[in-house]
Amino acid sequence: xxxxxxxxxxxxxxxxxxxxxxxxxxxxxxxxxxxxxxxxxxxxxxxxxxxxxxxxxxxxxxxxxxxxxxxxxxxxxxxxxxxxxxxxxxxxxxxxxxxxxxxxxxxxxxxxxxxxxxxxxxxxxxxxxxxxxxxxxxxxxxxxxxxxxxxxxxxxxxxxxxxxxxxxxxxxxxxxxxxxxxxxxxxxxxxxxxxxxxxxxxxxxxxxxxxxxxxxxxxxxxxxxxxxxxxxxxxxxxxxxxxx
Amino acid sequence: xxxxxxxxxxxxxxxxxxxxxxxxxxxxxxxxxxxxxxxxxxxxxxxxxxxxxxxxxxxxxxxxxxxxxxxxxxxxxxxxxxxxxxxxxxxxxxxxxxxxxxxxxxxxxxxxxxxxxxxxxxxxxxxxxxxxxxxxxxxxxxxxxxxxxxxxxxxxxxxxxxxxxxxxxxxxxxxxxxxxxxxxxxxxxxxxxxxxxxxxxxxxxxxxxxxxxxxxxxxxxxxxxxxxxxxxxxxxxxxxxxxxxxxxxxxxxxxxxxxxxxxxxxxxxxxxx
Numbered sequence: 001x002x003x004x005x006x007x008x009x010x011x012x013x014x015x016x017x018x019x020x021x022x023x024x025x026x027x028x029x030x031x032x033x034x035x036x037x038x039x040x041x042x043x044x045x046x047x048x049x050x051x052x053x054x055x056x057x058x059x060x061x062x063x064x065x066x067x068x069x070x071x072x073x074x075x076x077x078x079x080x081x082x083x084x085x086x087x088x089x090x091x092x093x094x095x096x097x098x099x100x101x102x103x104x105x106x107x108x109x110x111x112x113x114x115x116x117x118x119x120x121x122x123x124x125x126x127x128x129x130x131x132x133x134x135x136x137x138x139x140x141x142x143x144x145x146x147x148x149x150x151x152x153x154x155x156x157x158x159x160x161x162x163x164x165x166x167x168x169x170x171x172x173x174x175x176x177x178x179x180x181x182x183x184x185x186x187x188x189x190x191x192x193x194x195x196x197x198x199x200x201x202x203x204x205x206x207x208x209x210x211x212x213x214x215x216x217x218x219x220x221x222x223x224x225x226x227x228x229x230x231x232x233x234x235x236x237x238x239x240x241x242x243x244x
Numbered sequence: 245x246x247x248x249x250x251x252x253x254x255x256x257x258x259x260x261x262x263x264x265x266x267x268x269x270x271x272x273x274x275x276x277x278x279x280x281x282x283x284x285x286x287x288x289x290x291x292x293x294x295x296x297x298x299x300x301x302x303x304x305x306x307x308x309x310x311x312x313x314x315x316x317x318x319x320x321x322x323x324x325x326x327x328x329x330x331x332x333x334x335x336x337x338x339x340x341x342x343x344x345x346x347x348x349x350x351x352x353x354x355x356x357x358x359x360x361x362x363x364x365x366x367x368x369x370x371x372x373x374x375x376x377x378x379x380x381x382x383x384x385x386x387x388x389x390x391x392x393x394x395x396x397x398x399x400x401x402x403x404x405x406x407x408x409x410x411x412x413x414x415x416x417x418x419x420x421x422x423x424x425x426x427x428x429x430x431x432x433x434x435x436x437x438x439x440x441x442x443x444x445x446x447x448x449x450x451x452x453x454x455x456x457x458x459x460x461x462x463x464x465x466x467x468x469x470x471x472x473x474x475x476x477x478x479x480x481x482x483x484x485x486x487x488x489x490x491x492x493x494x495x496x497x498x499x500x501x502x503x504x505x506x507x508x509x510x511x512x513x514x515x516x517x
Contacts, residue, residue, distance in 0.1 A: 124330020127295055128344050128392065129320030142334050217334030219376030 006188035007195055021176055027196065030173035033163045034204075037098035038106075038156050045103045046148065049110020053144065054136050062111055066104035074101055074162045082169050094166045101162055102155040109151015113144025145215040153208035160201050174200075245271050246292060246400065246432065251301035253287055261287040262457040265301070270449065271399075274426055274433040278443035279453030280480075285436045288457055289402050292434065293322045305400070320344055323393030323401040323431070327408045329385040331377040337363075337388050338373040344396040355395075362391040365428075367421060383414035387421075394429070403435045407442070419445055440481050444469070452477055 010016075016023035052058045077100065081093040117140050125139045167175020177193035180186075246269035253262040261284045269275045277285040290296040291303055294315040302309045310318055331340045338359050345355035360370050366387045377385050386406060393401055403422075407415040419442060426433060426446075437443055443450050444465035452460040452468065454476060461473040469488065472478040482488050487509055490501040499512040 118333075120326065120328050120330055121332060123295075124326050124328075125332065127290075127293065127319060127324045127326065127330065129316050129318075129347055130343075131316050134347070139332060219333045219335065219378055 003187060003191060007191035010188040010192035011196060021171065023196070026172075026174050026176065026193075027200070030160070030163050030166075030175075030197070030200065033095065033098065033166055033173060034156060034160045037095055037159050037163075038102050038152065040095070041099045041102035041106050041155060042152060044099070045106035046110045049107045049148075049151075050114055050136060050141065052107075053111035053114025054132065054140060056115075059111065062107055066108050069101070069104040072101075075165055075168075077101070078162075078165045078169060090169045094169055097165075098159050098162060102159050105155040105158065106148075106151045109148045109154075110144070113147030113151075114140040115144075116147060117143045142217055143220070145217075146212055149208060149212045149215055153205065153212065156204050156208065157201055160204055161197065164197060245269065245306055246434065247304045248288070248291075249302045249304070251288075251291065251298045251303060253284070253291065253296065254299045260456050262291075262298075265457045265459070267451060267459070267462070269432065269434055271432045272430045273448040274435055274446055275449045275451065276435045276437060276443040276447035277451050277453060278437055278440060278447075279457075280438055282455055283453040284455075284457030285438075285453055286404055288453075289404055289434055289436045292400070292402060293319045293324060295319070320348055320396065321398055321400075323396070323398040325386075325389045325393045325401070325403040325406045327405045329377065329389035331385060331388055331392070333377055335376075336373065337368075337375050337377065337380070340377065340388055341373075341391045341395050343392060348396060359391070359395055362395050365394065365425070366391045381414075382410045383418060386410060386414075386418060390422075390425075394425075399432055401431045401433045403433065405436055405438070408437075415442075422446060444481075452480060 011023070048058075049062070052062050074097065078094050078097040081097045082090055085093040085096070114136070121143070122135060122139060125135045130138065163173055164175035164178060166172045167177070167179045170176075174193045174197050178190050181190035181193065246267075248265050248267040248269075251262055251265045252260070254260050265284075265288065267275075267288075277288060279285050287296055291298050292305075292310065294310055294313075297311075302311065304310070332343070335343075338356060341359040341362060342350075342352075342355040345358060346352070350358070360373060363370055363373060368384060368387050368391065372380065372384065377388065380388065386409075389406065393403075407418050410418065423446065435443075435446055447465060449462065450465055450468055451462050454460045460480070461468055461477045463471075468477065468481060469483065472481065472483060478484065485504055487503050489504050490509060492499045492512060493502045493508070500508050501510045501512055503509050
């Protein structure tokens with residue numbers, strides 16, 4: 001129990017505001033790595049996933065890729081890329097590794113989102129004369145958004161945890177405290193930094209959970225609410241009739 | 245006028261959905277394609293707006309082959325009503341109805357006005373315009389589907405089992421509405437159904453299809469009931485059962501008609517209809 005108390009004391013110690021690496025700076029770098037990696041991965045994986053979901057082509061490839069990527073050891077990947085790109089490109093190397101880790105879940109979220117749209121709705125959209133691009137933009141993307149956000153959510157969680165490894169290759173992020181703590185045998189520092197990472201992960205997860213709910217299209221959430229909650233349905237009807 | 249000329253559709257797995265099919269669909273009339281599942285009726289309908297491409301043969305609309313037209317433009321010029329409505333769940337009723345108008349570049353305000361008019365035409369209250377499809381009943385959703393098909397004022401209206409998913413009372417109501425609409429609007433309607441009664445109620449011309457879109461008989465409802473072309477047609481339309489097989493029975497007040505179950509269905513009135 002003392003260890004936890006020490007860890008928490010370490011986090012809130014006034015020393016964290018100063019020193020070689022202030023805590024706020026470490027958190028900032030950690031989040032920046034996460035954000036950049038997820039953003040770059042999204043730029044690659046979201047359009048690709050939409051095209052795969054829309055055309056149905058390349059699906060097997062995407063499934064295989066996501067499966068294989070889960071088996072890749074992230075530590076090994078980071079070190080491998082640092083060795084490949086050279087120690088002068090440590091930032092680029094570690095970011096590339098994080099991007100590669102974030103791609104599969106985002107890709108899966110994007111294509112399953114599009115695939116999960118009711119085929120009859122897509123058929124209806126085509127039959128009234130939407131071009132394939134319009135079907136994607138006006139129907140498949142908005143209706144598939146909740147699953148895409150789900151993909152971004154798991155990618156972000158994975159990356160925020162893995163960015164810790166950046167502490168090994170450079171003196172960045174919360175991982176640095178852990179690496180340093182191991183060398184100094186300072187367990188309160190190791191646990192304190194780990195706790196901060198956990199809190200970041202939980203907060204990000206909550207934000208994405210809220211976002212996931214917010215992007216459910218209104219007509220779709222209306223139906224869900226009506227099916228699951230009779231009281232709300234009654235209220236909605238009252239609102240609807242009083243509005244007319 | 246829509247004309248099918250030796251149209252064949254073979255799917256990659258070898259299934260022959262439509263084999264050498266010919267049909268003339270007269271303008272401003274309702275033509276009903278009726279058959280059980282697997283008769284290729286929906287495939288035929290979807291070939292008119294190129295949702296399905298024929299393997300061979302041509303389909304012409306007013307002398308122009310549909311294959312020479314851009315599929316997207318073609319579909320925008322033809323109204324299409326799907327079984328489940330096929331509405332976009334994330335868009336309000338008004339936006340669903342204006343879909344085609346907006347796709348063809350009608351300004352938003354003009355499109356909305358037109359959409360509200362069409363809601364009147366199909367008998368929907370304008371107050372429903374801001375609702376989402378999931379907040380409407382099945383019958384109302386189907387009316388929205390019809391309104392969407394009519395909004396751009398197409399000459400041709402394709403209806404693919406539009407009343408298959410609603411309950412019998414609503415179906416009867418929608419059938420009556422369809423007859424009224426057709427009297428007002430005079431479109432060329434191609435209607436697909438598996439329900440013989442619906443076919444005879446709505447069709448000026450009824451096409452009875454067997455497997456592979458083989459035409460068992462074409463004619464007006466009266467022609468088919470009075471002179472079924474084959475045993476298949478007779479049994480499919482049920483001339484020997486239910487309310488189509490009637491005997492006369494003399495009563496004190498005149499002759500009445502009785503069905504096979506012994507229920508009196510009507511009174512025989514002398515004279516010609």
